[in-house]
Amino acid sequence: MxxxxxxxxxxxxxxxxxxAAWIFVPRFGTESNLINLLRQAFLLALVATGVSLTMLVAGxxxxxxxxxxxxxxxxxxxxxxxxxxLGVLVGLAVxxxxxxxxxxxxxxxxxxxxxMTFSMMFIVRGLALTYTQGTSIHGFPxxxxxxxxxxxxxxxxxxxxxxxxxxxxxxxxxxxxxxxxTYAVGAxxxxxxxxxxxxxxxxxxxxALSGLLASLSGLIYIARLNAADADLGMMWPLEGIAVAVIGxxxxxxxxxxxxGLILGGIVMAVVGNCVNLLGLPARFQDFFIGFxxxxxxxxxxxxxxxxxxxxSLAVHSHSVAKEGGP
Amino acid sequence: xxxxxxxxxxxxxxxxxxxxxxxxxxxxxxxxxxxxxxxxxxxxxxxxxxxGEAAGKQHGIKVTVLAPxxxxxxxxxxxxxxxxxxxVDAIVIVPIDGAGIVSGIERANKARIPVFNLNTLAxxxxxxxxxxxxxxxxxxxQGQWAVDKLKGKGNVVILEGTxxxxxxxxxxxxxxxxxxxxxxxxxxxxxxxxxxxxxxxKVMEDLLTRFPEIDMVLCANDAMALxxxxxxxxxxxxxxxxxxxxxxxxLEAIQKGEVAGTVDSNGFDQGFVAxxxxxxxxxxxxxxxxxxxxxxxxxxxITKENALAFEKSKTEKFKKFGxxxx
Amino acid sequence: xxxxxxxxxPLLSGPVVITLVMIALFSLLSEGxxxxxxxxxxxxxxxxxxxxxxxxxxxxxxxxxxLSVGAVMGLTSCVTAQLMLAGHVHPAVAALFGIATAAVxxxxxxxxxxxxxxxxxxxTFGMWGMALGAALIITEERVITGFPSSLRFLxxxxxxxxxxxxxxxxxxxxxxxxxxxxTPAGVATYAIGGNEAAARLSGIRVRLHKTAIYAFSxxxxxxxxxxxxxxxxxxxxxxxxxxxxxxxxxxxxxxxxLMGGKGGVAQTLVGVAxxxxxxxxxxxxxxNLYLQLVFIGLGLILAYVSExxxxxxxxxxxxxxxx
Numbered sequence: 013m014x015x016x017x018x019x020x021x022x023x024x025x026x027x028x029x030x031x032a033a034w035i036f037v038p039r040f041g042t043e044s045n046l047i048n049l050l051r052q053a054f055l056l057a058l059v060a061t062g063v064s065l066t067m068l069v070a071g072x073x074x075x076x077x078x079x080x081x082x083x084x085x086x087x088x089x090x091x092x093x094x095x096x097x098l099g100v101l102v103g104l105a106v107x108x109x110x111x112x113x114x115x116x117x118x119x120x121x122x123x124x125x126x127x128m129t130f131s132m133m134f135i136v137r138g139l140a141l142t143y144t145q146g147t148s149i150h151g152f153p154x155x156x157x158x159x160x161x162x163x164x165x166x167x168x169x170x171x172x173x174x175x176x177x178x179x180x181x182x183x184x185x186x187x188x189x190x191x192x193x194t195y196a197v198g199a200x201x202x203x204x205x206x207x208x209x210x211x212x213x214x215x216x217x218x219x220a221l222s223g224l225l226a227s228l229s230g231l232i233y234i235a236r237l238n239a240a241d242a243d244l245g246m247m248w249p250l251e252g253i254a255v256a257v258i259g260x261x262x263x264x265x266x267x268x269x270x271x272g273l274i275l276g277g278i279v280m281a282v283v284g285n286c287v288n289l290l291g292l293p294a295r296f297q298d299f300f301i302g303f304x305x306x307x308x309x310x311x312x313x314x315x316x317x318x319x320x321x322x323x324s325l326a327v328h329s330h331s332v333a334k335e336g337g338p
Numbered sequence: 339x340x341x342x343x344x345x346x347x348x349x350x351x352x353x354x355x356x357x358x359x360x361x362x363x364x365x366x367x368x369x370x371x372x373x374x375x376x377x378x379x380x381x382x383x384x385x386x387x388x389x390g391e392a393a394g395k396q397h398g399i400k401v402t403v404l405a406p407x408x409x410x411x412x413x414x415x416x417x418x419x420x421x422x423x424x425x426v427d428a429i430v431i432v433p434i435d436g437a438g439i440v441s442g443i444e445r446a447n448k449a450r451i452p453v454f455n456l457n458t459l460a461x462x463x464x465x466x467x468x469x470x471x472x473x474x475x476x477x478x479x480q481g482q483w484a485v486d487k488l489k490g491k492g493n494v495v496i497l498e499g500t501x502x503x504x505x506x507x508x509x510x511x512x513x514x515x516x517x518x519x520x521x522x523x524x525x526x527x528x529x530x531x532x533x534x535x536x537x538x539x540k541v542m543e544d545l546l547t548r549f550p551e552i553d554m555v556l557c558a559n560d561a562m563a564l565x566x567x568x569x570x571x572x573x574x575x576x577x578x579x580x581x582x583x584x585x586x587x588x589l590e591a592i593q594k595g596e597v598a599g600t601v602d603s604n605g606f607d608q609g610f611v612a613x614x615x616x617x618x619x620x621x622x623x624x625x626x627x628x629x630x631x632x633x634x635x636x637x638x639x640i641t642k643e644n645a646l647a648f649e650k651s652k653t654e655k656f657k658k659f660g661x662x663x664x
Numbered sequence: 665x666x667x668x669x670x671x672x673x674p675l676l677s678g679p680v681v682i683t684l685v686m687i688a689l690f691s692l693l694s695e696g697x698x699x700x701x702x703x704x705x706x707x708x709x710x711x712x713x714x715x716x717x718x719x720x721x722x723x724x725x726x727x728x729x730x731l732s733v734g735a736v737m738g739l740t741s742c743v744t745a746q747l748m749l750a751g752h753v754h755p756a757v758a759a760l761f762g763i764a765t766a767a768v769x770x771x772x773x774x775x776x777x778x779x780x781x782x783x784x785x786x787x788t789f790g791m792w793g794m795a796l797g798a799a800l801i802i803t804e805e806r807v808i809t810g811f812p813s814s815l816r817f818l819x820x821x822x823x824x825x826x827x828x829x830x831x832x833x834x835x836x837x838x839x840x841x842x843x844x845x846x847t848p849a850g851v852a853t854y855a856i857g858g859n860e861a862a863a864r865l866s867g868i869r870v871r872l873h874k875t876a877i878y879a880f881s882x883x884x885x886x887x888x889x890x891x892x893x894x895x896x897x898x899x900x901x902x903x904x905x906x907x908x909x910x911x912x913x914x915x916x917x918x919x920x921x922l923m924g925g926k927g928g929v930a931q932t933l934v935g936v937a938x939x940x941x942x943x944x945x946x947x948x949x950x951x952n953l954y955l956q957l958v959f960i961g962l963g964l965i966l967a968y969v970s971e972x973x974x975x976x977x978x979x980x981x982x983x984x985x986x987x
Contacts, residue, residue, distance in 0.1 A: 038548075044573070045547040052540070074909070117965075124922050127968045130913055131961035138957025145954075146379035148535075150564075150587055161572055237536060238568050239587070243379055244536075253789060263785035288544035291527060293501075295800030295901075302793020306776070309786045378953060405953060410903045412896040416709055420947040423702040424694070437809030438898030441820055461809070501805035530805070 018260055018312060019269060025311070026275050029282055037286050045289075047168060049281050054174030055236075056255050057277035058229045059245075061181060062111075062222030063252035064273060068185075069198045069215060070265025071125035073222040075114065076252060077245025078136035080230030083107040085140050087231060088149040088240035096156045103227050110136060111223020115216035133249075140242040150239035160236030170232055177228070181270045194218060198265030254301055255280055258308050279304060369399040369620050371613055372421050373430040373456075374414060378405040380561075381585040382605040383432075386457075389609030390430065392659035397617040402426075411438030418442035422449045427620055428466075430454045430612045436504055437461045452619065454626065456612040458504050466619055467626030469611045471634060473505045476582050476601050477512020477558075483599060483639040484523070484554050484580060491522035492553035495545050497538055497566060498530040499558040506533070509558045509582060526552065531562045538565030546573050554578040560588040560600055567596045584640055584648070592645040602635035602648070606655070677931070678970025679918055683938045686963075690945035697948045704827055708819070710940035711829035712892045713910055714933065718840055719770075719884025720911040721932045722877045725844075725857045727924025728784040730878065732773060733885040734908035735795035738901050740766045740889030742799040745808040745899035748815075755815045763886035769795055770882015774875035784878075792908065799901035808899040819894035829891060836887075840929045853877065857924025914939055917967040938967055 034041045059076070066073040087103030114132055117123045162169045185191035193214045196203075226248075234240040259276030261268030280301065287297045373390040375383040387403040394401030404421075406413030411434040421429055422445060429446055433439035436459050443463030446453050455465040484494060496513060499506025510528070517523055526549050531538035538557065545552070546569065554577055555570070557563040563581030570577060578598035581588055583605075591597040615626035640648050691698035716733050723730045744762035747753040753761070769791055776787035821828035844850035855863040856870055864870045888907070893899055918935025920927025942963045946956045 042547060045544075048543050048547065121969070122972070123965065123968060124916065126912060126922060127916055127964060130909060131964040134957045134961030134964070136961075138954050138959075138961065141379065141954035141957065142952065144379075146384060147381065148587060151590075233536075236568070236572075237539060237565070239535065239564065241379070241535065250792075254793070257786065257789070263783045284540070285544060288529075288541060289548055291529070291548075293805065294530060294532075295797060295805050297797075298793050298800060299797020302790045302795075302797060305793060306787060306790035309782060309790070310776075310780070313780055313782055402950065407953060407957060408906060410896075410900075411898055412892070412903055415896065416943075417947065419705050419709065420944055423699065423705055424696045424948055424950075435807050435809065435898050435900070438807065438896045438900075441816060441895065441897050444820075 016269075019272065021311060022260060022272060022275050022308075025308070026278055029279060033282055033286055037289050040286065040289060045285070047166065049278075049285055051168040051170050052281040052285070053274065053277035054168075054171040055229070055232065055277075056251060056280050057259075057273040058170070058174045058177060058225070058232065059248050060252040060255035060259070060273050060276065061177060061229075061270070062225035063249065064256040064259070064261045064268065064270060065181075065194070065218050065225075066125070066129075066222050067198075067253075067256055067261045067263060068194050068265060068268060069218050070263075071118070071215075071219075072129060072249075072253070072263075073111075073114065073219060073226075074126070074129040074249045075110065075132035075136055076222065076226035076229075077248035078133045078140065079107050079110040079223050079226045080233070080248065081242050081244040082110070082136050082140040082143070083227035084230035084234045084240045084244060085144050085149060085242055087227075088152070088234060091152055091156050092149055094153060096153060099156070100231060103231050104224055107227020107230070108220050108224040111220040111226070112216065114223065115219030118219060119212040119215040137242070144240075144242040146242065148239045148241045152235065152238055157235045157238055160232050160234075170236070173232060175274075177225070178270060178273060185270055190214065190217065195266050198267070200266070251280070254305055257305050260312065279308075369397075369428075369617070370426045371399055371401050371428045371430065371616055371620070372426045373401060373403045373432075373609065373613060374417055374421075375403065375405045375432045376414075376434050376458075377409055378403070381587075382559075382583045382603060384605075386432070386605035386609035388656065388659070388661050389606035389611075390613040391609075392606075392661065393610045393613035393617060395659070396614070397621060399617055399621070401613055406434075409434060411435040414439060415442035415445075418446060422446055422451060426451065428452045428454065428616045430456050430616055431460070432457045433460050434458075434503075439463075452616070454612055454616045454619075457608055467615055467628060467630065469608060469615065469626075469630040469632055471603055471608060471632045473508035473603075474512040474515075476603055476634065477509035477514075478516050479512075479601050479634070479637070479639060480509075480556055480580055480582060481513040481516030484556055484578070485516060485520045487578060487598075488523060488553055490520050493524050493526050493549065493551050494554045494556060495526050495549070495552055496528035497541065497555065497557040497562045498528060499533045499562075501530050501532075503533075506530075506558055513556055531557075531565070533559050533561055535561045535565035538562035539569045542566040542569035543573070546570065546575060552577050554580065554598075557581045559583050560585045563588060563597055563600065564591060567591060571596065580639065584635070586649065589640070589645045589649045592640065592642055595642065599639040599641040601639055604632055604635045606652075607635070608632045677919055677934065678972075679931075679934045679938050679967050682963075682967050682970050683934065683941055686938070686941050686945055690941070690948060694945070694948040694950070697945060702944070702948070704825075704830075706937075706940050706944045707830050707833075708827045708895075709944060710936050711819075711827075711833050712888050712895065713907065713914060713940065714833045714936045715836065715891060716885050716888035716907055717911040717914040717932050717936055718836060718929050719881035719888075720908075721915050721920055721927065721929050722840075722853060723784070723881045724912070724915050724920050724922060725853050725924055725927060726874055726877055727857045727860075727922070728777065728874070728878070729788065729912065729922075730770075730773065730881045730885075731785065731788040731908050732769060732791035732795055733881065733888075733911055734905045735792045735799065736766045736769045736882055736885040737889035737892060737907055738899075738904040739769065739795040739799040739802075740886045741893040741899040741904065742803045742808065742901055744890060744893060745811065746802055748811060749808060755812055759815075759890045762890060763883060766886025766889060767879050767883040770885070771875065771879040773882065774878030777878060778871040778874040796901060796905065803899065803901055805901065809897060811893070811897060815894050816897060817894070819891060832891070837929055837933060844928050849873070854925050857926075859925070910939070913964055917964055917971065919971045935967075938963075 062076050063073050083103040083106035086106055087099040090102050091099035114128055117128045118125050164172050197211045197214055255276035258279050259272030283300045391401050404417050439460050440462035443453050447464045453465045455468040457470045498510050531541045555566050560581035560583040563579050567579045580598050581600040584600045584602040588600045611632055618624040720730055740762040743765050744758045747758035748755055773787045773791050776782055777784045852868045914935040915932050919931035
């Protein structure tokens with residue numbers, strides 16, 4: 013795996029941030045804190061996986077939080093009764109179904125991704141709240157909570173699971189046809205379609221995957237919390253986008269390395285962790301995140317200016333003359 | 339053309355008949371009281387809802403309970419505006435923000451719809467009365483129990499509610515008032531976890547990193563206490579965790595020994611008293627007292643010793659009013 | 665009769681029909697919905713969304729997007745509030761300052777997008793975070809309340825029995841509508857959204873124009889923020905979060921295309937009316953709070969589909985950006 017200059021800059025920046033935190037923030041470098049940090053980073057990266065895939069195809073999935081909430085609440089009902097494996101299956105199935113619905117409406121019925129996933133967000137969140145009536149489902153057997161709480165040696169399970177998922181996605185995106193089509197569709201859906209690359213089917217798969225990954229993240233979250241609430245994931249779309257952008261996934265589609273999500277997750281986790289460790293009021297977190305995002309993308313852009321301009325010209329020359337006028 | 343006219347007339351008649359039927363269905367004396375709370379995903383407000391509905395049943399009036407889908411006072415104003423349009427007979431309002439709700443109350447005043455203020459004090463507009471629990475007292479109860487339990491010496495961290503929320507401010511006030519009088523009890527940190535379980539878990543995790551010695555965690559509500567206890571459990575540390583609200587999940591956790599105690603904030607009685615006084619005002623012209631203090635269901639902290647008894651007494655109470663608790 | 669019908673039919677776009685159907689349905693299902701006072705009610709409730717959506721319309725016409733408006737609205741209300749209360753500044757001056765702050769945010773968005781070539785998602789998303797953070801810092805996460813009644817009049821006041829915000833929205837709407845249809849700058853906006861390269865070649869100063877439009881979106885967010893402040897009589901940083909997505913939904917549902925170059929404030933007005941009517945109607949009928957969310961989602965999809973039916977043949981050509 014060759015590291016592009018973009019990736020190198022990112023790794024360097026993240027290392028610098030970590031070093032600064034180590035020096036200036038008390039107790040940052042303790043073993044327990046670093047383990048917490050790692051866990052938090054991978055949890056965030058997991059949340060961002062689905063969204064990143066949809067960003068790769070120049071789209072966005074705003075419904076990930078809601079889908080995670082509904083699927084985990086339904087799964088929780090089953091799990092509390094002792095059927096852990098069944099519950100997990102139910103959760104993943106619901107997530108995949110939701111994503112599938114998104115994908116079909118977007119690819120086949122040509123609904124803009126924004127309207128579809130935004131509306132889904134309302135619908136699914138409403139269903140989750142109606143289902144739980146605002147109560148929480150709690151008290152999971154240990155055979156389930158290990159997903160969020162156990163360790164493999166010194167490494168927390170969410171890190172292992174997150175790492176596995178990201179690794180798998182990386183392989184899929186770089187080594188399979190599906191992955192190649194995904195990048196192609198993102199870069200230029202028109203060209204992809206005209207060259208017969210089954211762009212529609214790819215889109216459906218991407219959104220279905222996004223839903224599946226959202227529900228997986230949801231399950232790991234509730235395993236850690238030991239309770240499922242219908243308000244899970246309220247900020248996920250935005251947090252996921254933040255992690256993705258910091259990690260190098262572009263909104264315009266077609267570029268970004270999924271492994272960058274780890275870096276994005278680390279940055280987000282470090283900011284939150286430092287704010288807490290320094291005893292700063294929580295409000296500084298949002299400001300820093302916004303600032304970091306712009307900084308990261310600026311650096312990105314400045315180190316890649318030539319490539320971007322060429323690409324934007326290519327995209328624009330493809331756009332057919334549209335109806336203008338009011 | 340003639341058929342068009344006939345169809346049009348038929349449609350008009352149908353609409354007129356339907357609306358006439360709808361209007362006629364409202365029998366004289368059908369009193370409708372609306373109870374607007376902050377958030378129905380919170381068990382505390384669900385119990386308040388039950389209390390209000392129970393009082394309604396006693397008087398034979400219709401009670402609808404509403405809450406905004408977004409936790410913002412602006413949305414409560416919208417609900418009040420719509421209720422005014424529906425010409426309800428009275429509104430019982432639990433404002434998310436005491437000053438923000440004023441324009442909603444004033445609008446109801448203009449429409450001559452009586453307003454009863456519950457739980458959180460509104461700073462303007464005309465209301466027929468106020469009822470609520472003393473949040474400061476709840477904080478004091480919690481704080482005093484902690485001081486007694488620690489025998490006047492120990493390290494404490496506080497998880498506060500949503501910054502700016504009057505209940506959070508008042509509970510904090512009560513806690514710090516008592517803690518200040520116990521010089522041996524040190525408050526290591528006091529920060530907000532926004533009344534949210536997941537947030538509390540994350541904040542607690544970092545607090546555990548910051549402070550290797552914590553004896554007690556005081557949480558402004560149960561959701562945060564439940565989040566905090568998970569973090570403590572995962573870190574394999576031991577300390578006392580106290581919440582406020584006495585929701586069933588907490589009572590279970592207390593019996594399991596995971597949470598040390600909670601304070602009852604008596605949502606049920608608050609809802610009951612408010613609707614009861616309002617109903618009496620509407621039906622019997624009895625002006626409610628300016629301030630009615632609703633007592634806590636239990637004047638002390640509920641701990642392992644009395645949790646089961648308390649839970650039973652609550653279930654009995656609900657059964658008396660015909661409320662089925664899941 | 666036929667001539668009247670033929671003049672009205674083009675106006676009956678999908679969203680308009682849906683809105684009319686909803687009005688009919690809600691009127692049947694709920695007494696009190698179909699009344700002048702409820703209409704006034706809906707207008708008041710929709711006015712904040714209308715103002716911010718007008719600004720969003722311009723940005724979307726450019727084939728761009730502004731994710732920061734919700735947070736910028738909040739920043740405006742918090743800045744204005746703090747100036748009035750802590751700084752004892754006259755409300756009008758405080759409001760101007762607040763709106764100026766919003767415009768500056770928009771300007772920054774525009775500059776980063778136009779001159780640095782970043783996809784508009786990025787600066788506006790970053791601005792979202794920074795504006796929210798700044799608002800939280802200014803207010804120390806607290807709610808600020810207690811404003812002079814002169815401010816509240818902006819929202820609660822009435823002229824001739826009609827709510828004050830209606831006049832504000834109507835005036836703004838007329839201005840913007842005329843701007844888009846009758847001025848060279850307005851036409852240029854469509855041109856850039858339709859085909860940016862061609863617009864540049866035809867002499868339009870694209871980068872300057874785009875920057876101005878984003879600044880304008882910030883400006884409108886500022887005005888919406890002031891009206892919001894007048895309505896809720898309280899400034900809290902997080903209260904306006906969500907308006908960015910609501911405004912985009914209103915614009916798109918009304919008929920303006922995310923691809924740029926097609927649509928306008930008239931369409932947006934319909935979109936706003938649709939959403940406001942839906943929300944109010946669901947409340948009036950007394951639909952369960954949680955089910956309301958489901959209906960709103962379904963309503964949005966339905967509204968969009970109704971609008972795009974006629975565009976189906978053209979949609980194939982637009983797939984590139986919409987996926």
